[in-house]
Amino acid sequence: MNENAPKIQEEPREEATAAETDAKLAELEDRWLRAVADLDNLRKRISRDNERLRAEERARVAAEWLPVLDNLELALSHAPGGQGAILEGVRAVRDQAVAVMKNLGYARHEEVGVPFDPTRHEAVAAVERPDVAPGTVVEVLRPGYGEGKRQLRPAIVAVAKKAE
Amino acid sequence: MNENAPKIQEEPREEATAAETDAKLAELEDRWLRAVADLDNLRKRISRDNERLRAEERARVAAEWLPVLDNLELALSHAPGGQGAILEGVRAVRDQAVAVMKNLGYARHEEVGVPFDPTRHEAVAAVERPDVAPGTVVEVLRPGYGEGKRQLRPAIVAVAKKAE
Secondary structure, X not given: OOOOOOHHHHHHHHHHHHHHHHHHHHHHHHHHHHHHHHHHHHHHHHHHHHHHHHHHXXXXXXXXXXHHHHHHHHHHHOOOOOOOHHHHHHHHHHHHHHHHHHHOOOOEEOOOOOEOOOOOEEEEEEEXXXXXXXXXXXXXXXXXXXXXXXXXXXXXXXEEEOOO | OOOOOOHHHHHHHHHHHHHHHHXXXXXXXXXXXXXXXXXHHHHHXXXXXXXXXXXXXXXXXXXXXXXXXXXXXXXHHOOXXXXXXXXXXXXXXXXXXXXXXXXXXXXXXXXXXXEOOOOOEEEXXXXXXXXXXXXXXXXXXXXXXXXXXXXXXXXXXXXXXXXX
């Protein structure tokens, strides 16, 4: 710091300054590289998150419509063999609603005679049915929509049990 | 560059190196600051984009259900005064569907007697109606859902015109 110090004494200070500068350079380069890496990771995460967000919102909205479809079927179930333009019209609307669900990625499933599958079925009854193999779905009480990651809800079913 | 050059000639080279180091430091600091700023902007953009993505998906899915609701009303319109458990049930389902739309942010609007508003109405007919002010909505041919940024569709209306 002494301007009048001889040249020989200045050298170590200059070297320390160079080392400090190198350290600062290295630190800044490290910070920059980390910020760039964070930015890259964030960009990658965004595109994954976007699809997840859309799927979540799609499922949320479809789930809001599910009771409407259920109740439409419930209303129709009171006239199983009913005729007339209005009933025909309402049945067509029910089919349209099922098609909308399928189009959104939530295909309806209500098969009987298939093996019980805990990922697609929720068993609420076990019934003795000597004519079918134990563990077979014998009745669908409420259809399921979607499968795997895109499952809106499992089918509620009755399953055959062994005769006692 | 000459190793044997006298000391007096070394000074400018050392100063040039220090200047270069300073420049590199400044450049690195600038790069780091810019990367950090990019990161910040990206984070802010993400939270805005997330809500936009959700809103887009919500509108897309709701729009898929709209024809189901329209057709349900069309089926019901064939029995305007009809009685019976089934019709009552289907009317309740229609009301439920309208409530789902409202719950998703798309309230139904089908008011007559209000001034025509191009942001909410689409006029398909102009009718002479001496009893109301010109520009008044006199009939709603198809209800609208949602308003402003959250409009799913405008109401299709007939508007009173001046008597000729």
